[in-house]
Amino acid sequence: MVRFSLIIFILIIFFNGKSFSQRYPDHVVDSLVEAGIRETINQNYDGAKSTFKLLERNYPGNPLGKIFATSVYITEAFDYSTPYETDSIEYSISTAKNEAARLVDENDKNVWDWYSLALAEGFFSYFQALKDNWISAFSNGLNSINDFKECLKLDPDFYEAYTAIGTYMYWRSRKTQVFNWHPFFPDGEEDGIKYLKLAVDHASYTRYFALNSLVWIYIDQKKYVEAQKLAESALKKFPDNRQFKLELARSFEDSDPLKAIEIYSEVLNSYSKIKNLNRCNEIRLEHIIAQQYYKIGKYNEALKLCNEIFSVKNLTSFEKEKLDKRLERVRKLRDNLLRELSK
DSSP: OHHHHHHHHHHTOBOOOOTTSOOOSSHHHHHHHHHHHHHHHTTOHHHHHHHHHHHHHHOTTOTHHHHHHHHHHHHHHHHHTOOOOHHHHHHHHHHHHHHHHHHHHHOTTOHHHHHHHHHHHHHHHHHHHHTTOHHHHHHHHHHHHHHHHHHHHHOTTOHHHHHHHHHHHHHHHHHTGGGTTSTTSOOOHHHHHHHHHHHHHHOSSBHHHHHHHHHHHHHHTTOHHHHHHHHHHHHHHSTTOHHHHHHHHHHHTTTOHHHHHHHHHHHHHHHHTSTTOOSHHHHHHHHHHHHHHHHTTOHHHHHHHHHHHHTOOOOOHHHHHHHHHHHHHHHHHHHHHHHHHHO
């Protein structure tokens, strides 16, 4: 969940354009970031890269260009299940972090410089997690949260900070429930949700991150109707976004598996239209769909998908490593299906 939350932190940054929400004070920077984020959420990754590279080139002293350009590479690799260019991405985000820290040192009253530092710390934490360097990931993650708290000290209505802090508060509390009686581990689930709701209503950059976090929180709490409403509201604005569709499908798994299968199949078909894509997403989604068929007793349909998965030949070393544990689960599912069908 830690790694997933950090990934989502990257994926769902967006401007909602409300008059009371914060905008970056330079209009050109504001418009470039807005355009690049729209392209990212619409999965036009090449366009988003070009936009953020333009921001980086025209504003070399502003770390946001590097930060958001890096976010596109991370998002694209996550969406397509392709290898991360870890060294170059880590170098870029480390450079941005140092630039933001220098700006904060020069003027610690600028909320946007603190925001840039918080973002850079968050992305750096994510890459440490990717390398299983959990001590560094945890320490940098805490630094990011503390930077966001500095934003709130300067401006209590800086709702971008509420998004990250709210997400952190909920999941920290959720994962330490056994200790919530202790004063060092207070129960922060309700406050985390409250912060996220404020961000959904008021944030500029992170409204859809807050919305996305709430979807997963409602799924965690088994409040599936609330999760569906939020996911559907996001899809009204971005109808082709695969991540929103995957969340919506997950919210239907327990209440309407056939609906979940329908949505998962839409995502599977969208990947099939992308040229030269590896087989990771195809196999992952076919397995998920097979599990839903198994759940409702449609064993033949589930078995067909399992057999299709094992008919895939010549997996690359990256695909084998990525799919190793999943293929073992597919094998177990197929064995169960064969037992059921032999009765």
